[in-house]
Amino acid sequence: MRRPVPSSSAPITQVPGMWSLLTLSALGFAGYALLLPVAPLWAVQGGAGSGGAGLINAVLMLATVVTQTSMPTVLRRIGWRPTMVAGVLLLGLPSALFVLTDALPWLLVLSAVRGMGFAVLTVCGSSAVAALVDGPRHGRAIGVYGLSIAVPQLLLVPSAAWIAETLDFRVVFALGALPALAVPFAAVLGRRLDGIASEDARTAPDPTEDRPARGRLLLALVMPSLVLLVVTTPGGALLTFTPQFAGSATLAMVALLGFTAATALSRWAVGGPADRYGARVFMAPLLVLCAGGLALSAWAIADGGTWAVGLVVGMTIVGISYGSLQNLTLVEAFAAVPRRSHPTASTVWNIGFDAGTGLGSLVVGFIAAGASFAAGLATTAVVCVVAAAALLVTGRFSAAGGAASDR
Structure with a gap:
């Protein structure tokens, strides 16, 4: 099987294997998305406080991150096809078991198993694109x-x-098993990716030649991973806690709709500009925009009341940054390393994404337990501003260093 080299005019969706990847991802993330806000609510139903509820998604993401660290090795030793099939089953099947208990310890166990499957889905999905x-x-x-x-x-x-x-919660838990339906697509895509990997192994140069040191490779991925960590921390908090701080199920639905719609559209729309102008130029302004949206959201829920319009607008603004920076940081990560290191880049990027999501759930949950959700969101806004400033400063130093070396 030869490695595909699509023409610049051919639609992305005509690339062989792409439709299997898109279907697999849609089913997998459907199961993930359904339980992200509902599993913490189920824990609250069982008597957990905001800190305990925050642990649900924190454990999910911790298990995800721990599993992600082993993914490049797993793919090399086991192959794409069995790994991806196992991943969608681990993500989907435990979801149906939530209906059996609302006890926090068991919910944490089920979340950890789902996190292992989610790790496979995320790393394999973004690696497959490359x-x-x-x-x-x-x-x-x-x-x-x-x-x-x-x-x-x-x-x-x-x-x-x-x-x-x-x-009923049971409806959500049943639908949360949707990733298990992706097994046929995982098998088809995995077979193709195994073929590409075999072809690359046959045609690749001696792996001991021109291989960047592992430390240097990881250093190249630090910047996009940290930017992603900064923006996914508040994103994870909003996805986890909006049903709790919005004050009503209807307002929570509208606010999350604004957030997720902005995320979807911006992640897609920023792809063309990223290819044309480069990814890094957009990052600092988007972090500042994220801070503004978080500040507005925090103001909207402060003092025990809820300014509905402010919350919806603020979360929509955050969604623009959240979606755009997901695309931009992954483009930057792939550009920073050789093609043979793309699985490592995907792993590091996904660790940043999921660590941020879990960190937002954990930190904002505990800040809310001691102070308020508004204080938690305001804290993440400050972090975004600091990160934007650091990005601008390091960018100037890099540019100055490059100019000096040219002279």
Whole structure:
């Protein structure tokens, strides 16, 4: 099987294997999105406080991050096909078991198992984009892939809590098993990726030649990973706690709809500009925009009341930054390393994404327990501003260093 080299004019969706990837991702993230706001609510039903509820998604993401660290090795030793099939089953099947208990310890165990499956889905999905589509179109390919991730979240994150509270939690838990339906697509895509990997192994130069030191490779990935960590921390907090601080299921649904719609559209729309102008130029302004949206959201829920319009607008602004920076940081990560290191780049990027999501759930939950949700969101806004300033300063130093070396 030869490695695909699509023409610059061919649609991304015509790349062989892409539709399997998009379907697999949509089903996988549907199951993930449904339980993200509902599992903490289920824990609250069982008597957990805001700190305990925050642990649900924190444990999910901790298990995800720990599993992600082993993914490059697993893919090399086991192969894409069995790894991806196991991943969608680990993510989907435990969801149906939530209906059996609302005891926090068992919910944490189930969340950890789901996190292992989610690790496979995330690393394999973003790595597959780099394997199927060549570098000059990574921005657009990541945008299309991002839509397959973001659309399920757009439809299901805002409505999941409403479904649970107005219909039944059991409906959400049953739908949360949707990733298990992706087994055939995982098998088809995995077979193709195994073929590409075999072809690359046959045609690659001696792996001991021109291999960057591991430390240097990881250093190249620090900047995009930290930017992603900064923006996914408040994103994880909003996805976890909006049903609790919005004050009503309807307002929570509308606010999350604004957040997820902005995430979906911006992650797709920024792909073309990223390919044309480069990713880094957009990062600092988007971090500042994120801080503004968080500040508005914090103001909207301060003093025990809720300014509905302010919350919806603020979360929509955050969604623009959240979606755009997901695309931009992944483009930057792939550009920073050789093609053979793309699985490592995908792993590091996903660790930043999921660590930020879990950190937001954990930290904002405990700040809320001691102070308020408004204080938690305000704290993440300050972090965004600091990160934007650091990015601008390091960018100037890098530019100055490059100019000096040219002279």
